[in-house]
Amino acid sequence: MNVNIVDGRKEKIFDGSTKVLIDIFRSTTTIPLILYRGAKYVIPVRTITETRKLKNKNQDYITSGERFGLKIPGFNFENSPYSIMNADLSGKIVLFTSTNGIKVLFKLIKYPGDIYISSFINLTATYNAIKDNENISLVVSNRPDGKSDEDYIYAEMLKSRLEGNEVNIDDYINKIINSHGAKRLKIMGAGHDIDYSIKVDMYNYPVIYRDGKIITKN
Ligand SMILES: O=C(O)[C@H](CS(=O)(=O)O)OP(=O)(O)O
Ligand SMILES: [Mg+2]
Numbered sequence: 001m002n003v004n005i006v007d008g009r010k011e012k013i014f015d016g017s018t019k020v021l022i023d024i025f026r027s028t029t030t031i032p033l034i035l036y037r038g039a040k041y042v043i044p045v046r047t048i049t050e051t052r053k054l055k056n057k058n059q060d061y062i063t064s065g066e067r068f069g070l071k072i073p074g075f076n077f078e079n080s081p082y083s084i085m086n087a088d089l090s091g092k093i094v095l096f097t098s099t100n101g102i103k104v105l106f107k108l109i110k111y112p113g114d115i116y117i118s119s120f121i122n123l124t125a126t127y128n129a130i131k132d133n134e135n136i137s138l139v140v141s142n143r144p145d146g147k148s149d150e151d152y153i154y155a156e157m158l159k160s161r162l163e164g165n166e167v168n169i170d171d172y173i174n175k176i177i178n179s180h181g182a183k184r185l186k187i188m189g190a191g192h193d194i195d196y197s198i199k200v201d202m203y204n205y206p207v208i209y210r211d212g213k214i215i216t217k218n
Contacts (some may be wrong), residue, residue: 001133001134001135001136001162001163002017002134002135002136003136003138003159003162003163004017004136004137004138005138005140005152005155005156005159006137006138006139006140007140007142007147008021008100008104008107008108008139008140008141008142009104009141009142009144013111014107014108014110014111014113014137014139015111015112015113015135016111016112016113016135017113017133017135017136017137018113018114018116018130018133018135018136018137019108019111019113019114019115019116019136019137019139020115020116020118020126020130020136020137020138020139020158021101021104021105021108021115021116021117021118021139021141021209022118022119022138022139022140022141022151022154022155022158023098023100023101023104023119023140023141023148023151024119024120024148024150024151024153024154024176024181024197025148025150025181025182025184025185025193025194025197026079026080026081026098026185026190026193026197027079027096027098027100027101027102027141028101028117028118028119028141029081029119029120029121029193029196029197030064030079030080030081030084030096031096031101031117031207031214032117032118032119032121032122032202032203032205032207033081033084033085033121033196033202033203034064034084034089034094034096035203035205035207035214035215035216036121036202036203037084037085037087037088037089037090038088038089038090038091038092039062039089039090039091039092039093039094040091040092040093041093041094041213041214041215041216042093042094042095042096042213042214042215043061043093043094043095043096043212043213043214044096044097044102044105044106044209044212044214045065045095045096045097045102046097046102046103046106047097048065048067048072048097050097051063051065051072051075051095051097052074054095055095058093060092060093061092061093061094061095062076062077062089062092062093062094062095063075063076063077063094063095064076064077064078064079064084064094064095064096065077065078065079065095065096065097065098065102066078066079066080066098066099067099068099069099069184069185069188069190070188072097079096079098080190080193081121081193081196081197082190082192082193082195082196085196096214099143099144100141100142100143100144100148101141103141104139104141105117105209108139108209109209114130114208115208115209116129116130116206116207116208117207117208117209117214118154118158118206118207119154119197120154120173120176120197120198120199120200120201121197121199121200121201121202121203122201122202122203122204122205122206122207123158123169123200123201124200124201124204125201125203125204125205125206126158126206126207127158127161127162128206129206129217130162130206131162136162138155138158138159140152140155148181149179149180149181150176150179150180150181150182150197151181153172153175153176153179154172154176156172157169157172169200173198173200176194176197176198177194177198182194205217205218
């Protein structure tokens with residue numbers, strides 16, 4: 001098995017490897033939780049304008065997302081695990097756009113190979129789904145102006161586990177809690193999202209991108 005941690009900001013020619021998108025704060029935490037809260041599926045959308053156009057075509061769509069961490073006026077939800085965990089999304093279709101994670105996702109879909117959306121929320125389900133694959137790219141979303149240490153912490157843990165090492169998840173959780181990313185969330189007034197980002201295996205399914213949708217892989 002060959003497992004690489006890759007900077008999602010760089011335009012890398014992703015071969016046919018299995019790709020795991022990682023954006024702990026907060027897209028790949030929020031998206032599995034949207035499915036956990038009953039949504040049929042998530043439609044990733046590049047821009048706010050496109051999201052609004054889709055919503056205008058179908059008022060039943062739910063809108064969720066942010067730009068630079070801030071809620072988008074008129075959207076139903078931010079990109080907040082906390083707010084999603086308190087929502088009933090049964091049977092809903094959720095439009096989702098975000099600053100980093102979705103931007104990287106649209107790069108990955110240009111290349112062959114499965115794409116998993118992963119975080120602590122569906123850690124074990126993701127691990128079990130990919131552990132027998134030969135080539136795995138752990139794609140960390142980062143941020144336009146720098147690295148997201150929380151993404152690397154998760155990627156290093158998953159890499160270590162895939163390479164057959166025993167990992168103490170609590171050690172990694174502590175690193176997340178004390179990460180620069182966590183400090184940023186607190187400064188943004190979103191500290192309550194940290195707790196919801198470390199709820200290990202809340203969702204027992206892998207989550208994948210397929211044909212324009214992000215779905216639960218049953
Ligand atoms: O909403 C978030 O936490 C981030 C935006 S920023 O990095 O805080 O500006 O978006 P994401 O795409 O989830 O990294
Ligand atoms: Mg992020």
